[in-house]
Amino acid sequence: MNAAHETGPFFHGTTADLEPGDSLSAGFRSNYRPDVVMNHIYFTALRDGAGLAAELAAELAPDERAPRVYRVEPTGAFEDDPNVTDKKFPGNPTRSYRSTSPLRVVEEITDWPRLAPEALQVWRERLTARPPEERGEILN
Structure with missing residues (x-):
């Protein structure tokens, strides 16, 4: 799938x-x-989707690093993220993409809304509710 129709910002x-x-x-x-x-x-x-990803990444950071959101530019071709596109949501309402080429950082975004601890706990529970072998395959 080619997502060339999307122009960002990303x-x-x-x-x-x-x-x-x-x-x-x-x-x-x-x-x-x-x-x-x-x-x-x-x-x-x-x-805000990038903010959620940052907060989940911070949950995994062994050294308590802060979650950050960056505006980025793709340096090569990219496609709709098949892990959410049509697999979990019809179309691409999350406007999620992936690339094998690097992303170039344009700037850090500091005014993104943080999740309340309770909301982050709900996400954490959703992601760990089932054992890894039952969570479904990541299309990598």
């Missing part, structure tokens, strides 16, 4: 401390299944 949530011009690339653990190393770098056109 966002990525992480715990990495980055500067404009830095790159984000594939090859890191999934925020949702830390036992899986991702072959793609994921991003969204929804700032």
